[in-house]
Amino acid sequence: MAKLLNVDNPNNTSKNDTLNLEFVDEHALAIPTFKMLDDNGELYKDAQASSMDKETAIRIYETMRFIRVFDERMLAAQRQGRVSFYMQCLGEEAAVTGSAAALEDKDMIFAQYREQAALAYRGFTLEQFMHQNFSNEKDFGKGRQMPIHYGSKGLNYSTISSPLGTQIPQAAGYAYGQKLKGDKACTICYFGEGAASEGDFHAGLNMAAVHSAPTLFFARNNGYAISTPASEQFKGDGIAVRAVGYGMKALRVDGVDVLAVYEAVKKAREFAVENNAPVLIESIAYRLAAHSSSDDPTGYREKEEEETFRANCPIERFRRYMLKQGWLDEAEDEAAKEKIKADVLSALKVAEKVAKPALEEIVTDVYEDVPLHLQKQYEQLKQHILKYPEAYPATASRIEETK
Amino acid sequence: MAKMNMLQAINSALAIAMEENENACVFGEDVGAFGGVFRATSGLQEKFGKDRVFNTPLVEQGILGFANGLAAQGTLAIPEIQFADYIFPAFDQIVNETAKFRFRSGNEFNVGNLVIRTPYGGGIHGGLYHSQSPEAYFAHTPGLKLVFPRNAYQAKGLLAASLESNDPVIFFEPKRLYRASVGDVPEGKYTIPLGKAEIVQQGTDITLLAWGAQVEMLEKAAEMASKDGISCEIIDLRTVAPWDVETVSQSVIKTGRLVVSQEAPLTGGFASEIAATIQDECFLHLESPIERVCGLDTPYPLAHEKEYMADHLKVYEAIKRSINY
Numbered sequence A: 001m002a003k004l005l006n007v008d009n010p011n012n013t014s015k016n017d018t019l020n021l022e023f024v025d026e027h028a029l030a031i032p033t034f035k036m037l038d039d040n041g042e043l044y045k046d047a048q049a050s051s052m053d054k055e056t057a058i059r060i061y062e063t064m065r066f067i068r069v070f071d072e073r074m075l076a077a078q079r080q081g082r083v084s085f086y087m088q089c090l091g092e093e094a095a096v097t098g099s100a101a102a103l104e105d106k107d108m109i110f111a112q113y114r115e116q117a118a119l120a121y122r123g124f125t126l127e128q129f130m131h132q133n134f135s136n137e138k139d140f141g142k143g144r145q146m147p148i149h150y151g152s153k154g155l156n157y158s159t160i161s162s163p164l165g166t167q168i169p170q171a172a173g174y175a176y177g178q179k180l181k182g183d184k185a186c187t188i189c190y191f192g193e194g195a196a197s198e199g200d201f202h203a204g205l206n207m208a209a210v211h212s213a214p215t216l217f218f219a220r221n222n223g224y225a226i227s228t229p230a231s232e233q234f235k236g237d238g239i240a241v242r243a244v245g246y247g248m249k250a251l252r253v254d255g256v257d258v259l260a261v262y263e264a265v266k267k268a269r270e271f272a273v274e275n276n277a278p279v280l281i282e283s284i285a286y287r288l289a290a291h292s293s294s295d296d297p298t299g300y301r302e303k304e305e306e307e308t309f310r311a312n313c314p315i316e317r318f319r320r321y322m323l324k325q326g327w328l329d330e331a332e333d334e335a336a337k338e339k340i341k342a343d344v345l346s347a348l349k350v351a352e353k354v355a356k357p358a359l360e361e362i363v364t365d366v367y368e369d370v371p372l373h374l375q376k377q378y379e380q381l382k383q384h385i386l387k388y389p390e391a392y393p394a395t396a397s398r399i400e401e402t403k
Numbered sequence B: 001m002a003k004m005n006m007l008q009a010i011n012s013a014l015a016i017a018m019e020e021n022e023n024a025c026v027f028g029e030d031v032g033a034f035g036g037v038f039r040a041t042s043g044l045q046e047k048f049g050k051d052r053v054f055n056t057p058l059v060e061q062g063i064l065g066f067a068n069g070l071a072a073q074g075t076l077a078i079p080e081i082q083f084a085d086y087i088f089p090a091f092d093q094i095v096n097e098t099a100k101f102r103f104r105s106g107n108e109f110n111v112g113n114l115v116i117r118t119p120y121g122g123g124i125h126g127g128l129y130h131s132q133s134p135e136a137y138f139a140h141t142p143g144l145k146l147v148f149p150r151n152a153y154q155a156k157g158l159l160a161a162s163l164e165s166n167d168p169v170i171f172f173e174p175k176r177l178y179r180a181s182v183g184d185v186p187e188g189k190y191t192i193p194l195g196k197a198e199i200v201q202q203g204t205d206i207t208l209l210a211w212g213a214q215v216e217m218l219e220k221a222a223e224m225a226s227k228d229g230i231s232c233e234i235i236d237l238r239t240v241a242p243w244d245v246e247t248v249s250q251s252v253i254k255t256g257r258l259v260v261s262q263e264a265p266l267t268g269g270f271a272s273e274i275a276a277t278i279q280d281e282c283f284l285h286l287e288s289p290i291e292r293v294c295g296l297d298t299p300y301p302l303a304h305e306k307e308y309m310a311d312h313l314k315v316y317e318a319i320k321r322s323i324n325y
Helices: A054-079 A093-101 A117-121 A126-133 A165-183 A199-210 A258-275 A303-310 A314-325 A328-351 A372-386 A393-400 B007-019 B046-048 B058-075 B086-103 B135-139 B151-165 B214-227 B247-254 B270-285 B312-323
Strands: A108-110 A187-192 A215-221 A249-254 A279-284 B002-005 B025-026 B053-055 B077-080 B115-120 B145-147 B167-172 B182-185 B198-201 B207-210 B232-236 B239-241 B256-267 B291-295
Touching: A054 A093, A054 A117, A054 A126, A054 A258, A054 A314, A054 A328, A093 A117, A093 A187, A093 A215, A093 A258, A093 A314, A108 A117, A117 A126, A126 A328, A165 A187, A165 A199, A199 A215, A199 B115, A215 A258, A249 A258, A258 A279, A258 A314, A258 B312, A279 B002, A372 A393, A372 B312, B002 B007, B002 B151, B007 B046, B007 B151, B007 B167, B007 B182, B046 B053, B046 B115, B058 B077, B058 B086, B086 B135, B086 B182, B115 B151, B135 B145, B135 B167, B135 B214, B135 B239, B135 B256, B135 B270, B145 B151, B151 B167, B151 B182, B198 B214, B198 B247, B207 B214, B207 B247, B214 B232, B214 B256, B232 B247, B247 B256, B247 B270, B256 B270, B256 B312, B270 B291, B291 B312
Parallel strands: A108 A187, A187 A215, A215 A279, A249 A279, B025 B053, B025 B077, B077 B115, B115 B167, B145 B167, B207 B232, B207 B256, B256 B291
Antiparallel strands: B002 B182, B145 B239, B198 B232
8 A cells, every 4th residue: 555655734834823813925035136147247346257158158158249130130020921920039048048048959949939049059050040031942840830930950949839838837847857867957937927937837837847858948038028017917926936836946137138147047946957857047138029019019118118127238238248348349249240231231141041941841741651541632632732733832833743 | 890909809898897897807927008009909908997897927837726716705707817828837727627627516616707818829930838729738628618709809809708708707818810800890888609610702612611710711712713714601709618509510511521620739629529529510512522721730830830830831731622522
């Protein structure tokens, strides 16, 4: 017969009796926000010393600089009708890049959709980004998903899925597998403060805690879920406070401060991997961009509000730090920005001319092998397209080539 | 009469229902001050206040669970699921709760006051997760009414009827036509009965059947076929569950041929259910096998959207196959 491990405490609660009937206050826990760098790019007096070396700092800065320019150009390309959709990381570059930099390459990344900077930090190339956005035949995802749905097995970056929060319990499961295998690695899972309302958030955090999975739950609290402000999303103290309810450690960090994000995630990673335990990290920043190219924030927030936060730029703050450290040359920085713009433009011109994926990719990967009924549907489709080639220009000419 | 697009027609039906029912509530992700990502609920919060028109946290299972409770209490609950592709976290609440509330309680309780609005369908470069037509999952669940408008006029009348219905309704809005479908729509209230198909065009040689945005594909295909001298009868099913077998079978008895078209994948789709029922009802009148023109049995792709869709050309080919059988 199975033995109850803890007969004193079958409810698994703290034993702390009281004769005073008093509410626990809903604000009993107020989580502090960890900071290091002020807006002038100087460490706060009494701030923790930074462990970020020059090489890492340069790589982080270059990634943020690249993503800022890339996002601008791609949004412009969307406005010109060259790509169908786009999402910017604007305002959250430090949170995403700093967190990715604190990981090891073997650590897995489950992102939401606004974390292109983490993928860039890992080494995803400009061309690879571009092919995905143009859903052409060189896109790893074979042109099946909307722009910004990146993924790379080689870089340990799970392919983006549009449904919100579904990656949260998946990250717990992935991390559990890493633990069983003895990888000494962890999984980071990004999501927004809006997605943290999904049932999958509860499922994922509770399971990671119960099953001791080394998972870093990285909540990007950026103030908005499309139009819905955080004040209409939850009543509690942000997202970090919820960790306590799951018996999990938590950190809250200034998401505009890349040094602070880096230190926080480094500490969390070390704890998670050493102790096989999840950690919830909440980054506080502001979604400066629209939710996506389909969204127009003028319908729900004031320009003045945006301008206030625009002044609090994560890249500018870090740039000042880099200059003060002597790790960045202003002239070289400007030249690099111009070069990125030119590179992005030429990569864009190349990617938009690359052919769409071959028609047969419409039936592959549904299963490992293409079953008979799909082979039949493919043949019928092919014959149909050959009959009306002008109606299906992206694929018709290529079928004729191989006919 | 006023010129309205489908969004304005839906907005008008909602506003009228909220005026008539002083407790009716509209809620969902971004539906409050912003008026929804498609702006279908635009201006409603201003008119009816934050207690009755509100943003919810981003949790579809919560929205539908909350809606079930609110409807059971007697309030007209009108939740929005932002995209039909995102209805699945609420699947349990809809399939096991909404659909069974009346039956399991012996009619002690019901959620007949519930109308779930959700944009569905493809043709907007939405890829896997902004294109799906998930009606078959729900058609397989007894207890739900599934309603599909094809244009602005139909949208207002069918939504008004859904809001009056004493059974829970999922109102699937063809987002491809939200702004594209513009027509004369009465400013006042009118209803179009649920459970009743409409013969959109009379014809003698073949019956074409679809619902929602897909009716437009039938119309284009019928126009092509008419140049070949083929007379098509076009039927808009309008309510997928429970569906109007009578109107469809009467038409097929007359024409002897049927093409059913849906956006969703072929296998297990509602077109298959229709084909099975009609061969049963009309077996001796059929001149050729019932044709189903559907999406492929794959997830909805982005780059190959055009190829994937059950477009008018595929419907036209099916018409010819049926006629020349």
